[in-house]
Amino acid sequence: MTDWIAFIALITGALFVLVSAIGLLRLPDLFMRMHATTKTTSLGITLILIGVLITFPTWSVLLKGLLIIAFIFLTSPLGAHMISKAGYLLGIKKWDRYVRDDLNRDHHLSKE
């Protein structure tokens, strides 16, 4: 039974990472690519880690695994925020079909 749960967790996590790679390749813009990569990757790595935790049920593995999960969920949005703001301040080319841009309206940060 636990074998099957670990199997499903591993396959689902790897599929999430594959979907984020396809999104990174196919989406038209830096911000959309970042939307594809960050959330999906943290969920996929967490699922793979859950598979590892089910496979090796000891206390040290459980402690380290929960530490890694907490750290990834804390730092992945922070890094994504900093990179996206850096790209925005660099004035990279945005997709031409965006409707509104609240950051530019509030702070006048964009170069264009």
Add this chain to the structure above:
Amino acid sequence: MIILGAKIALYLLIASFFLIMVRLIKGPTLPDRVISLDLLAFVALGIVLLNMIITGELEYLDIVIVISLVIFIATVAIAKYLTKGKDHD
């Protein structure tokens, strides 16, 4: 059973590795390449985890801790370098 699942997941991660390499080479701007490298590091982290299941060695988990620390530090450092200190958040 678990080892079979780990091998299938390993193949899926290697396929995503090649897709990310295409974006890393093609990427029009520097932040695109940065997020490609970020995702590559996450794929390497997943490969280390699956290798831990296949070989059964528990010491690989320490490597995963170190990689997850290095990813964050590298991303923040590159973001600060790109804005050259203009971003005051």
